[in-house]
Amino acid sequence: MALSAAIVLAAGEGTRMRSNKPKVLHTFAGKTFLNRVMNSVSALNPGTLAVVVHFQAERVSEAARSYDEHVTIVNQDDIPGTGRAVQCAMAQLAAQSELDGPVLIAASDMPLLDSETLRKLVEFHTASGNGATVLTTMLDDPTGYGRIIRDREGNVLRIVEQKDANRSELAVQEVNTSVYVFEASVLVEAIAGLKSNNAQGEFYLTDALETAKSAGKVGAFAAPDPLTVEGVNDRVQLAALSKAYNRRICERWMRDGVTILDPETTWIEDDVEIGRDATILPGSFLQGHTVIGQESTVGPYATLIDATVDDGAVVERSRVQESHIGARTNIGPWTYLRPGNEFGEDAKAGAFVEMKKAHIGNGTKVPHLSYVGDAQLGDHTNVGGGTITANYDGVHKNRTKIGSDCHIGAGNLLVAPVEVGNNVTSGAGSVIRHAVPDDTMVYSENTQHNVEGWKPAWER
Numbered sequence: 425m426a427l428s429a430a431i432v433l434a435a436g437e438g439t440r441m442r443s444n445k446p447k448v449l450h451t452f453a454g455k456t457f458l459n460r461v462m463n464s465v466s467a468l469n470p471g472t473l474a475v476v477v478h479f480q481a482e483r484v485s486e487a488a489r490s491y492d493e494h495v496t497i498v499n500q501d502d503i504p505g506t507g508r509a510v511q512c513a514m515a516q517l518a519a520q521s522e523l524d525g526p527v528l529i530a531a532s533d534m535p536l537l538d539s540e541t542l543r544k545l546v547e548f549h550t551a552s553g554n555g556a557t558v559l560t561t562m563l564d565d566p567t568g569y570g571r572i573i574r575d576r577e578g579n580v581l582r583i584v585e586q587k588d589a590n591r592s593e594l595a596v597q598e599v600n601t602s603v604y605v606f607e608a609s610v611l612v613e614a615i616a617g618l619k620s621n622n623a624q625g626e627f628y629l630t631d632a633l634e635t636a637k638s639a640g641k642v643g644a645f646a647a648p649d650p651l652t653v654e655g656v657n658d659r660v661q662l663a664a665l666s667k668a669y670n671r672r673i674c675e676r677w678m679r680d681g682v683t684i685l686d687p688e689t690t691w692i693e694d695d696v697e698i699g700r701d702a703t704i705l706p707g708s709f710l711q712g713h714t715v716i717g718q719e720s721t722v723g724p725y726a727t728l729i730d731a732t733v734d735d736g737a738v739v740e741r742s743r744v745q746e747s748h749i750g751a752r753t754n755i756g757p758w759t760y761l762r763p764g765n766e767f768g769e770d771a772k773a774g775a776f777v778e779m780k781k782a783h784i785g786n787g788t789k790v791p792h793l794s795y796v797g798d799a800q801l802g803d804h805t806n807v808g809g810g811t812i813t814a815n816y817d818g819v820h821k822n823r824t825k826i827g828s829d830c831h832i833g834a835g836n837l838l839v840a841p842v843e844v845g846n847n848v849t850s851g852a853g854s855v856i857r858h859a860v861p862d863d864t865m866v867y868s869e870n871t872q873h874n875v876e877g878w879k880p881a882w883e884r
């Protein structure tokens with residue numbers, strides 16, 4: 425069942441999105457439509473993977489190449505239509521190498537198209553000895569889709585587009601998903617005679633199913649799961665499909681032992697992993713490759729992007745990006761963790777604390793109103809409220825090192841590069857510019873002046 429080629433159709437503008445960017449570059453659960461479809465199609469290892477581009481061709485081909493540098497880019501000419509897209513692709517592929525065997529064609533506006541469905545489609549196609557097979561689904565509301573027209577015996581006759589359909593055809597609920605398998609030789613014949621005498625004046629690929637009949641048997645395969653083949657043409661459909669998919673992801677995690685208080689306001693992307701007995705509270709976004717440990721609590725209102733949260737940790741009302749939160753560590757509320765933070769166990773970053781590239785040891789706490797950047801803090805150190813590391817001298821980012829068992833006073837300013845040893849206590853308001861050795865108390869003077877009886881000018 426090896427595929428000789430796969431053709432992904434991505435030349436359309438996606439007019440109904442009313443967007444400055446091509447539809448296929450819109451994102452669905454964190455990845456572009458194009459990325460998702462290429463991912464599923466690639467899993468079948470086609471001999472050649474081609475992506476057809478036209479609208480904002482540069483941008484789309486760049487996206488396709490960054491996903492797979494070996495992709496064949498096909499530039500569709502100015503003649504519109506899905507049929508024209510395949511004509512252009514086949515002309516280029518035939519010039520490249522001889523095609524023999526099944527060719528998979530897929531539209532790229534189906535963000536949930538999965539490799540399992542594609543595999544079953546190709547298996548069905550091969551097992552039935554078909555020359556062409558279309559992937560179909562039944563919809564309660566088929567508006568906008570091409571309808572599958574069958575004869576009395578149930579044989580597929582042709583596909584009729586919404587705009588070209590008569591009343592009885594419009595009543596058909598079995599629709600074309602825009603995914604097909606054709607034997608290469610059948611496809612070449614089927615697209616040769618396409619015409620554009622239809623409501624949209626375009627070369628329809630859907631017509632190729634009817635013309636394929638003279639070269640081989642034509643059939644249809646129903647997608648086992650209708651959600652996976654839903655197309656997105658506008659942003660209303662995008663929101664509806666996102667919601668349906670998210671609900672499914674949340675349900676999967678709940679069945680796996682994760683408490684999700686409100687799946688309606690909890691958004692979990694598909695590469696996220698969550699441990700048993702974790703609790704996800706409303707308003708939370710778990711994105712990218714975020715990993716949540718067992719018995720941890722995330723939310724309410726937490727955004728986690730490529731974050732790792734170990735067992736028993738808490739992240740409340742905070743944003744955490746590319747950071748590792750150790751077991752039982754407490755983050756938030758209102759903590760902003762930029763990339764590169766590494767927390768030990770039982771540590772804390774509290775309210776209005778911002779961190780970047782900070783290594784925070786076991787049991788170390790930064791509870792209030794601090795900025796800690798490019799810093800390394802040992803174990804069991806406490807940092808007083810309002811303390812900041814001045815890591816940037818205008819040219820370089822410099823590092824601050826604070827040892828273990830320290831008590832850094834409130835409102836300290838650590839002017840990097842600077843090193844503070846172990847077991848150091850610093851006075852409130854200290855400005856620390858020079859190294860502090862182990863077992864030391866450090867404070868810096870600031871002279872207090874009291875001017876008694878003073879009044880502002882307007883009161884004198």
Ligand code: UD1
Pocket residue numbers: 433434435436437476500503504505506507508509531532533568569570571583585599600601602627628629630655656657
């Ligand atoms: C298409 C099908 C319809 C099917 C529906 C499923 C045709 C004529 N109609 O309609 O039967 O039910 O998908 O979602 O095929 N594209 C190109 N070049 C073009 C035009 C489109 O590459 O000239 C690409 C688009 O980028 C898109 C795909 O083909 O990925 C489908 O195009 P779209 O305009 O969304 O077609 P539909 O109206 O949805």
Ligand code: MG
Pocket residue numbers: 531533655656657
């Ligand atoms: Mg479409």
